[in-house]
Amino acid sequence: MPQRIAVLGAGSWGTTFAKVLADAGRDVVLWARRPEVAAAITDRGENPDYLPGIPLPATLRSTVDPLAALDGAQAVVLAVPSQTLRENLAGWRPALPAGATLVSLAKGVELGTLKRMSEVVAEVAGVPAGQVAVVSGPNLAREIAAEQPTASVVACPDAERAVAFQRACFTNYFRSYTNTDVVGCELGGACKNVIALACGMAGGLGYGDNTMAALITRGLAETARLGVALGADPLTFSGLAGLGDLVATCASPLSRNRSFGDRLGRGETLVQAQEATNGQVAEGVKSCSSIRELAARHGVDMPITDGVYRVCHQGLEPLKMAAELLGRAQKDERQ
Numbered sequence: 001m002p003q004r005i006a007v008l009g010a011g012s013w014g015t016t017f018a019k020v021l022a023d024a025g026r027d028v029v030l031w032a033r034r035p036e037v038a039a040a041i042t043d044r045g046e047n048p049d050y051l052p053g054i055p056l057p058a059t060l061r062s063t064v065d066p067l068a069a070l071d072g073a074q075a076v077v078l079a080v081p082s083q084t085l086r087e088n089l090a091g092w093r094p095a096l097p098a099g100a101t102l103v104s105l106a107k108g109v110e111l112g113t114l115k116r117m118s119e120v121v122a123e124v125a126g127v128p129a130g131q132v133a134v135v136s137g138p139n140l141a142r143e144i145a146a147e148q149p150t151a152s153v154v155a156c157p158d159a160e161r162a163v164a165f166q167r168a169c170f171t172n173y174f175r176s177y178t179n180t181d182v183v184g185c186e187l188g189g190a191c192k193n194v195i196a197l198a199c200g201m202a203g204g205l206g207y208g209d210n211t212m213a214a215l216i217t218r219g220l221a222e223t224a225r226l227g228v229a230l231g232a233d234p235l236t237f238s239g240l241a242g243l244g245d246l247v248a249t250c251a252s253p254l255s256r257n258r259s260f261g262d263r264l265g266r267g268e269t270l271v272q273a274q275e276a277t278n279g280q281v282a283e284g285v286k287s288c289s290s291i292r293e294l295a296a297r298h299g300v301d302m303p304i305t306d307g308v309y310r311v312c313h314q315g316l317e318p319l320k321m322a323a324e325l326l327g328r329a330q331k332d333e334r335q
């Protein structure tokens, strides 16, 4: 089991996951971009920008020096947004300790290359896929930071590495399961952000729980279609990284993606909604483009994702998106 762990990225999830690891007894150093964030975490045990009011473990240290964070690390947790991960990791690559497990927390699909985050990590770090793990599940950072119970999945093609990291992040409020289906777990995490945008739009339009449930269920169906086309195990989509994360994100006012969609549904423009996120990432806004392209490449029909893309990037009104989805040709549920 890795004992010394670097977490790179001190946003809401990076900071929260660093807390989980420290609470689990690991020796954790958290890399932050800004010196004032690193100082507040190390000196005061708080990240006031991302997790105000949450006491962080006294053992958790933070630094702006990636070399100090990476020195001697047996696992390296990557907690930066999907679309900057490649560039960030390229800068850190020379300092990555040989053999360390590289763990992606990011939920997205890279624009342009259409690669999943673990593919980007393996490529940039120059390591085999078996050295890269992902953590994904219903994991709204703020709830976990408050030590509310949840579960998650540690996915890695190397089952032994998955078990070792599962043990490294085990606490009395964070329980993880292992899975070797990395494709399914990552697609579940990336696609649910897009479906949460759609649910947010529905909420913003004033629609209730039936609409949400319909979007969640049909969203899961299109996610699973894409997953199967890319070689995922369909069962993964009924698990924590599939249905679990989809339900949490689509239902929660804490979700940045759902909140973003809600603003669009209430008539705000993309720019207005972006301004309201306070610099925090709503991954689905970009991933709807790459996922839509990935689906087209594999001949997979993803009507909700397509609608979200057209609202976000082609000026379609959310109300028209709803009408278009309802007016599609009728078909068997299992198609």
Ligand SMILES: NC(=O)C1=CN([C@@H]2O[C@H](COP(=O)(O)OP(=O)(O)OC[C@H]3O[C@@H](n4cnc5c(N)ncnc54)[C@H](O)[C@@H]3O)[C@@H](O)[C@H]2O)C=CC1
Residues within 6 Å of the ligand: 009, 010, 011, 012, 013, 014, 015, 032, 033, 050, 079, 080, 081, 082, 084, 088, 105, 106, 107, 108, 139, 140, 141, 142, 279, 280, 281, 283
């Ligand atoms: N917040 C949550 O509840 C969860 C988030 N995630 C995923 O984790 C990933 C990170 O999310 P959060 O920590 O929530 O995001 P965030 O928006 O709270 O923080 C992002 C972090 O990355 C840094 N960052 C931003 N742009 C950067 C750049 N160009 N170069 C280097 N660092 C940069 C920021 O300074 C910040 O420390 C995302 O892919 C998200 O989907 C996954 C599970 C839960």
Ligand SMILES: O=C(CO)COP(=O)(O)O
Residues within 6 Å of the ligand: 107, 137, 138, 139, 140, 141, 193, 196, 245, 248, 249, 254, 255, 256, 257, 258, 281, 282, 283
């Ligand atoms: O991934 C998440 C919960 O599992 C967080 O969702 P948001 O990025 O929409 O806040």
